[in-house]
Amino acid sequence: MDPRMISVLIIDDHQVVREGLRSALIRANYQVVGEAASKNEGLAQVAHKSPDVIVVDLNLPDGSGLEIVSWARSVSKVIGIVVLTLNDEDDHLLAALQAGASAYVHKSAPIGEVISAVAHAFSAPLSFSSHGLSAALARKNVGFGLTSRELQVLALLPSGQTSSKIASSLFVTEATIKTHLSNIYRKLNAANRTEAVAIALSHGLLN
Structure with a gap:
């Protein structure tokens, strides 16, 4: 789709960040429909x-901002959500x-x-893209031997998604997800x- 047809809302309390991002998105032909500097203003604008x-x-x-993420996802499965932050801790990424x-x-x-993250979020809103994901999952995984894909599936279980929905978000078949679930159950006993x-919560594999 032509980026000019894609609307983007920026939520950040730093004006310089909002202005810089707005300019970059406009140069990339996205339509910036608004800005917000707080959680409540952001929720209202969304x-x-x-x-x-x-x-x-x-x-x-x-x-x-996680409150906005959770609320936005609860009311829409098609909205793209990009977290742009200075936080680089594993717990924030996994949350x-x-x-x-x-x-x-x-x-x-x-x-x-x-x-690129904005484009990804629009085209595949229920998937997840982050350069730090594999390393963060690996650091959480000491002692269980879960694969990176199994950790991704595990991270989606608290949301209550069906195997079919998880398969769609990870671009694999439902049968593949069921195999991953079987392996997860076995490895976690x-x-x-x-x-x-x-078990995952008690061992810090989930937040």
Whole structure:
């Protein structure tokens, strides 16, 4: 789709970040439909303007950007959600994944990476893109031997998605997801999804 048909809302409390991102998106032919500097303003603008993609910081003056991510994903499965933040801790990245973000980009990344994340979020909103994901998952995985794909599947279990929905978000077949689930249960010594999530939470594999 022509980027000029894709609407983007920017949520960040730093004006210089908003202005820089707005300029870059306009140069890339995206339509910037609004800006917000706080969580509450961001929630209101998302509800009012129904953008195709939101770009949101985690640290906002009146709360966490994760609240916007979770709410936006709960009301729409097609909205693209890009987290753009200075936080590079594994827990923040994995929390964004579990909240329903489409992409996670550090503010030190080249602007081209941010634009690519916006494009990804629009085309595949229920998938997740981040350069740091594999390393973050690996650091959480000490002792269990889960593969990176199994960790991705595990991270999506708390959302209650069906095997079919998880398969769609990861671009694989439902049969493949069922195989991954079987391996996860075996490696965690869990009988079902609920047990797997409980064990993963207790060992820090999930936030």
